Amino acid sequence: xxxxxxxxxxxxxxxxxxxxxxxxxxxxxxxxxxxxxxxxxxxxxxxxxxxxxxxxxxxxxxxxxxxxxxxxxxxxxxxxxxxxxxxxxxxxxxxxxxxxxxxxxxxxxxxxxxxxxxxxxxxxxxxxxxxxxxxxxxxxxxxxxxxxxxxxxxxxxxxxxxxx
Ligand SMILES: Nc1ncnc2c1ncn2[C@@H]1O[C@H](COP(=O)(O)OP(=O)(O)OP(=O)(O)O)[C@@H](O)[C@H]1O
Ligand SMILES: O=P(O)(O)O[C@@H]1O[C@H]([C@H](O)CO)[C@@H](O)[C@H](O)[C@@H]1O
Numbered sequence: 001x002x003x004x005x006x007x008x009x010x011x012x013x014x015x016x017x018x019x020x021x022x023x024x025x026x027x028x029x030x031x032x033x034x035x036x037x038x039x040x041x042x043x044x045x046x047x048x049x050x051x052x053x054x055x056x057x058x059x060x061x062x063x064x065x066x067x068x069x070x071x072x073x074x075x076x077x078x079x080x081x082x083x084x085x086x087x088x089x090x091x092x093x094x095x096x097x098x099x100x101x102x103x104x105x106x107x108x109x110x111x112x113x114x115x116x117x118x119x120x121x122x123x124x125x126x127x128x129x130x131x132x133x134x135x136x137x138x139x140x141x142x143x144x145x146x147x148x149x150x151x152x153x154x155x156x157x158x159x160x161x162x163x164x
Contacts, residue, residue: 009087009095013106016056016096020110023093026052029112031103033065033150035075037085040118040148047142048116049091057086058106061099068101070151104128113137119144 011019020027028051034041049055059082060068065075075082079097087095098106107115107128115123115132119141123129129139 004088006087007084009092010083011094011096013096013098016058016094016106017109019094019096020054020056020112023054023056025054026113027054027056027110028052028114028116029056029058029103029107029110030116031058031060031098031106032117033060033068033070033075034082034086035065035070035077036150036153037082038148038150038153040145042089043145044118044142045086045089046091049093051114051116051140054093055091056094056096056110056112057092058103059083059086059095059097061097064097064099064101071154074154076150076154102127104131107131111135111137115139116142118142 028048030045030048034057045055045057059079062075062079083095083097086092104127108131112132114137115128117123117126121141123139123141126139132139
């Protein structure tokens with residue numbers, strides 16, 4: 001059996017600028033940990049893709065994610081595995097990683113047309129927004145799908161452990 005074609009969407013950080021430049025514009029960009037994929041993520045990414053012709057998703061590396069303070073055991077899923085699940089989504093054009101605390105440097109390198117985050121973010125408060133707007137891009141928040149978060153899932157699973 002051949003490896004699934006969607007794995008070709010996954011690129012190393014150093015290859016991302018060239019691969020993004022070859023995508024049909026407008027290029028939409030989002031970033032996150034995407035630790036345990038859930039309904040909110042899938043909905044959010046499909047809606048993000050509707051804002052352009054391509055969607056680039058930049059994942060925090062494991063080291064970067066660990067510095068976010070989401071919990072001692074987080075991320076539960078390794079960066080390579082998180083990339084496979086995101087690449088498997090039809091709405092996603094390209095997946096890469098960033099190792100910094102924020103995607104600011106990566107965004108400056110690839111200059112996406114549209115930066116999106118979920119509704120849990122105030123775009124006006126993000127340093128990334130100023131960078132994107134400085135070259136004429138847009139920064140938008142997509143409505144949050146209530147009731148879905150990885151943290152809530154982890155709590156639910158741990159609650160089951162306690163009950164077991
Ligand atoms: N329920 C949701 N609806 C819409 N967007 C979401 C939802 N949950 C997360 N997102 C968005 O998905 C991206 C990745 O978020 P993240 O990986 O933090 O997901 P999460 O489920 O919130 O994880 P955690 O609970 O660990 O913070 C972010 O842009 C975030 O705004
Ligand atoms: O999955 P999360 O926690 O939504 O992703 C974080 O988003 C931050 C956001 O882009 C504000 O900068 C980012 O800084 C952080 O590295 C995570 O990707």
